[in-house]
Each structure stands twice: as structure tokens, then as C-alpha cells.
Amino acid sequence: MREALLIIDFQNDFVAGGALPVPHGDEILDRVNELIDSNRFDLVIATRDWHPADHHSFKDQGGPWPPHCIQDSEGAELHPGVHTDKIDVVVDAGFRAGLDGYSGFEKTRLESVLREHDIDRVTVVGLATDYCVRHTALDALRQGFDVVLDTEGIRGIDVEPGDSQRALEELAGAGATVR
Numbered sequence: 001m002r003e004a005l006l007i008i009d010f011q012n013d014f015v016a017g018g019a020l021p022v023p024h025g026d027e028i029l030d031r032v033n034e035l036i037d038s039n040r041f042d043l044v045i046a047t048r049d050w051h052p053a054d055h056h057s058f059k060d061q062g063g064p065w066p067p068h069c070i071q072d073s074e075g076a077e078l079h080p081g082v083h084t085d086k087i088d089v090v091v092d093a094g095f096r097a098g099l100d101g102y103s104g105f106e107k108t109r110l111e112s113v114l115r116e117h118d119i120d121r122v123t124v125v126g127l128a129t130d131y132c133v134r135h136t137a138l139d140a141l142r143q144g145f146d147v148v149l150d151t152e153g154i155r156g157i158d159v160e161p162g163d164s165q166r167a168l169e170e171l172a173g174a175g176a177t178v179r
Ligand SMILES: [Zn+2]
Pocket: 049, 050, 051, 057, 068, 069, 094, 101
């Protein structure tokens, strides 16, 4: 069994002080680093939300979100506390105006990187449970990977109360291990 750690969008704009902070998003830092440092994983991958300034998810373009994670901005950088020296691959998503990028697999090299390294199982941590974590984990399941959600290492936005809980139930129902 070859395993990858998938750290989803743990970026400045998604934590306190950022453009679109996920409540308590900072709290996952220790767990993320603990997993990175565990040496359990054959591959450590970080995804980044990575948008052009006119991304269609932004309010000024008619979308639901304030502008966030604009390419090459400080807000798009990975959380400075993450042990980035042990991250093997960074995958950018949502990198064109019309690409949602909620899933780290959408038009990216994520699947091919996992296949190249013969990965069987991905453990998913990061932000946000009810958006990018959810979509990325669902795509990983569809592509036949074993998927583990590490609940200590994820936090949700909960635009509607209960969104994160519903996302975890959906993922468990689709075959993910939630622990
Ligand atoms: Zn985004």
C-alpha cells in the first residue's frame, strides 16, 4: 500500500487575516505538520487555489466569493507555518477564469502525479471541508483511490450550518474512511 498525504489549499487567504478565512482554519497546522513529519507517506502533495484576478467565483464577476488566492499574491502562498521543505509536489487548481478548481483534480496533473508514484491511498487534510476538501476527495474516490479524511486536519466554512458535517457524511457514503 503506497500512501500520499494531500494537503488542500492551506493558504494565507483561507486562515485568519486572509481574504476568505475558514473559521478555525489555523487550528489544523499542528496536525498537518505532524502528518508531514510522520514519514508515513510516500508522497506529500499540497494543492493551492490559484486564481487569475478575473476568476468567475469572485463577487465582482458574479460569483459567490470575495477575491482570494490570486496567483503570485501573498494570500495565495501556503501557510507560513507548514513544513514546506517536506512537500514533494505543489499542484495549482482553478488557474483559469472559468475553472472552478474546487477539486484539485480539475484540469491539473494531480492524478498523473499519483499514478506515477503508484499511490493507492490518499489521506486528505486542509481547507475547506465543505468545498475543496469535499470535491477533491470525491474525485479521488471516483478515480479508484482509497481515501481517508483526517478530521483533526480539516475545517469547514459552513455557509449553511451543517455543511461540513453533511460533506463528511456524503464522503463516508461514497466510500471514504472518516476518522
Ligand atoms: Zn477559489
